[in-house]
Amino acid sequence: MASIPIIDLNDENAPELILHACKTWGFFQVVNHNIKESLIDEMEAAAKDLFALPMEQKLKAEKPPGDIAGYGVPPVCLSHPKRWWTEGFFIAGSPLEHARLLWPRGHKTFCDVVEEYQKEMNTLALRLFWLMLGSHGITKDDIKWAEIKSPYLQLNSYPACPDPSRASGLPDHTDSGVLTILYQNTSGLQVHKEGFGWVDVPPVPGALVVNIGDLFQVLSNDLFPSVFHRATANPTQYRVTLAYFFGPPLDVEVSPLAKLVDNSYPALYKPISWIGYRAIKVKDYGRAISKVRVCTQASENVDTDDDPNSA
Numbered sequence: 001m002a003s004i005p006i007i008d009l010n011d012e013n014a015p016e017l018i019l020h021a022c023k024t025w026g027f028f029q030v031v032n033h034n035i036k037e038s039l040i041d042e043m044e045a046a047a048k049d050l051f052a053l054p055m056e057q058k059l060k061a062e063k064p065p066g067d068i069a070g071y072g073v074p075p076v077c078l079s080h081p082k083r084w085w086t087e088g089f090f091i092a093g094s095p096l097e098h099a100r101l102l103w104p105r106g107h108k109t110f111c112d113v114v115e116e117y118q119k120e121m122n123t124l125a126l127r128l129f130w131l132m133l134g135s136h137g138i139t140k141d142d143i144k145w146a147e148i149k150s151p152y153l154q155l156n157s158y159p160a161c162p163d164p165s166r167a168s169g170l171p172d173h174t175d176s177g178v179l180t181i182l183y184q185n186t187s188g189l190q191v192h193k194e195g196f197g198w199v200d201v202p203p204v205p206g207a208l209v210v211n212i213g214d215l216f217q218v219l220s221n222d223l224f225p226s227v228f229h230r231a232t233a234n235p236t237q238y239r240v241t242l243a244y245f246f247g248p249p250l251d252v253e254v255s256p257l258a259k260l261v262d263n264s265y266p267a268l269y270k271p272i273s274w275i276g277y278r279a280i281k282v283k284d285y286g287r288a289i290s291k292v293r294v295c296t297q298a299s300e301n302v303d304t305d306d307d308p309n310s311a
């Protein structure tokens with residue numbers, strides 16, 4: 001059975017293993033990542049506390065239409081006409097305003113743990129980002145926005161579903177940012193792999209799941225593909241996941257990195273910001289990436305082993 005690679009960041013071969021995983025799967029699990037287990041436990045407990053609030057309380061922090069932050073159904077569910085057994089809470093910066101609505105007294109614990117989690121995840125995302133790009137000669141001077149902290153965190157809650165044949169967790173989608181780092185307390189994540197179909201990503205103790213988002217596919221000029229994934233519904237267990245999204249500030253335009261472009265491998269994408277890309281994606285979740293492509297032929301011919309961009 002195929003499964004996504006598990007990579008130990010203390011392994012001296014970690015950079016090559018990560019590059020290979022990104023090119024072949026767009027997904028991997030990482031262990032020895034330096035994020036304290038106690039912080040992940042606290043963040044998981046904070047998410048569970050939030051979702052355990054009475055519905056009328058959660059709705060006080062409901063995401064207003066057109067906004068991204070707050071309580072509600074993840075946007076991807078809205079464009080799939082099916083029943084989705086999930087609720088979410090998206091944090092885009094400081095959680096204070098929403099936390100005050102949820103817990104008029106006692107919101108400080110939630111805010112403190114979210115802020116620490118955002119900070120630690122940003123550090124890990126940057127470490128992985130430079131590991132992936134460093135071997136291609138790309139440095140901090142090539143990507144100025146990377147210095148700005150990405151504060152995007154989605155808490156996903158999947159109550160046990162009495163009849164998984166009638167509802168599912170989260171529809172198949174690609175993430176729109178650069179990198180996503182996911183913690184899952186129990187199984188449910190599946191990744192789509194050509195030739196294999198949907199492949200389970202079992203939770204590994206101490207591991208975090210990392211995947212490439214659409215904007216990394218753009219930046220890397222197709223070197224790292226973003227990959228479809230989904231969450232199944234679990235008939236017996238309550239599932240909670242924490243998805244940290246790393247990417248540029250929402251209004252900063254990104255385009256294929258100059259060092260990954262030359263005459264034989266021209267830029268495959270037009271400059272696009274995360275917010276601009278999201279606007280396209282809301283209309284068409286499945287094929288948004290093709291809407292920002294300028295040239296499809298070259299990428300279709302790319303064989304990862306012969307790719308001049310490869311290390």
Ligand SMILES: C=C1C[C@]23C[C@@]1(O)CC[C@H]2[C@@]12CCC[C@@](C)(C(=O)O1)[C@H]2[C@@H]3C(=O)O
Pocket residue numbers: 068074075076077088090152154173174175176177245278281
């Ligand atoms: C910045 C964002 C990423 C996200 C769309 C959003 O504008 C806010 C919600 C995010 C989220 C979380 C759950 C899965 C996802 C696909 C979705 O529907 O909403 C992601 C979006 C994304 O990566 O495209």
Ligand SMILES: O=C(O)CCC(=O)C(=O)O
Pocket residue numbers: 154156170175180182184188189190229230231241243
């Ligand atoms: O909950 C999961 O397993 C997947 C979550 C996810 O894909 C997301 O939040 O983007």
Ligand SMILES: [Fe+2]
Pocket residue numbers: 173174175180229
């Ligand atoms: Fe996702």
